[in-house]
Amino acid sequence: MMSEKIAILVDSGTDVPKGVIDNGPFFMVPLRIIFSDREYRDGIDVSSDNIFPLIQKELPKTSLPDGELIHQIFDEIKDQGYTHVIIVTISSGLSGTYNALRVLSDHYEGLTFHAIDTKNVGIGAGILAIYAGELVKQGKSFAEVISDTESKIAKTKIFFNVDTLEYLQKGGRIGLVASLLGSALKLKPIISCNPDGIYYTVAKVRGLNKSIDKTIELVKAHIGNHKRFNLAVTQADAMETAEKVYHRLRELFPTAENIYFGKVSPALSVHTGPGSLGVVCQVLD
Template sequence: MNKEKIAIMVDSCTDVPKEYREKYNMYVIPLMIIYKDKEYYDGIDITPEDVYARFAKEIPSTSLPSPEITYNTFKKIQADGYKKVIVISISSGLSNTYSMVSSTAKELEELEICVIDTKNIGIGAGFSAIMAGELIEKGLDFKTVCQKVQENVEHTRIYFCVSTLEYLKKGGRIGLVTSILGTALDLKPIISCNEEGVYYTVAKVRGRVKSLKKAQELAVNMAKNYEKYNITIMHGNAKEEADKIAEELKTLLPGVNVCVEGQITPALIVHTGPGLIGIGVQRVNW
């Protein structure tokens, strides 16, 4: 039920899986992946495998979606008969995407547009888009959907582990994560986004196995604060580890509403490198 003709727009780094993009007819504006010889649209003309294969020769950079593509996507939404748009953006503390979309939205007087800064990254942001889709399907009005999604931002978090901080540092996305983690001690950070949407270190654990276990523990403890919740286990070329964690989480957390699993989008790979594991939780109160 969508009586108010509400559309959902996301940027590609919200990492909403295809099944949910199709279910809720989401419009996607892609970030750009920039190599020395060519630029690519995130998730459109470049795959995760492409990025991994080229790491040995070049670590590319990324940039926000172009204002032109964003404007044209809004016009497409209007042409498709929608009157209102909820835009879900990755954290303004990590990207200028939110600022650019907000600025572009002011040019579309024919549409009522609400842009939500999730203060999060990847499916941690994408959960807000899935929530918006569920609420619209339930028949809630535009203002209420926007309000409920915004209120739930602080109840959504993703904990992630990377094999190395090299990619975050090179991409300028290191945030508040300390780079003093010595190789001799094999200290691994569990990273999340703080209230400002900037990366910070939640904990430091010795070794890969213990770091993954700690991230899982943090997610389980958060989920237990809620009667119902969504969970996610996303990975960057680490499917075997992700599958094992997913199996354990489904046993530990019986109140799951939605469980999202899979490989992260190419633009996120650029900043995290191979070996990422992300474990996320979102409160379900609707």
């Protein structure tokens, strides 16, 4: 039987940290951020650190990765000797990227593909890709990596706080998130993805500190009595708060197998706005 050399292909919206991407077997296809006068490749031409001054002047549109570029990345994967590719994307309920990559892979010869719809967003999707990458490094087969990773979709939950719903509303990504009345009360929504991969409101809490406390409470509830789990923290223009949350998670959950830390991609930042923070819990047992 021909040996399998497996690559993991993610879109930039999965927020897999650069250090993980660089350590393989990962490849990344960038989403597109489109302004009236120019276009940026997510995470390549524009970073999480410099997107917010741009969107203060104009709120851009985000779009699927470029088809020609996707084919170039397929070629690169094949040229590096890979035989199998597991595609891991943000939720098909929030983006057309899953379908675009799946359709293009169906018409590409020389590689065996399987696409995983994470029903999640940001590092909530990325932590599933990272998990798949670890299985590949352990020598698991293509079928085993797919089966094991897909079994973790329902066990992976993101909770993210946004400073305002303005960006989700303008970008048309509001999903099932009810608009908040009484912003003067400083109500902070905690948002997640439902089983269909659509945004919905988990809780509404007054003030940042209470919002963080509630988020950690939700993480505790998701972990329950499980012994094995991964955590992740991601932020967009909220580094100080994210670092505090990271250290609290370290203290509260010392047995976590991993606690990943990263940034919300520029393309997702367009929809969440500055001051957003995400925490992910992935149960493994």
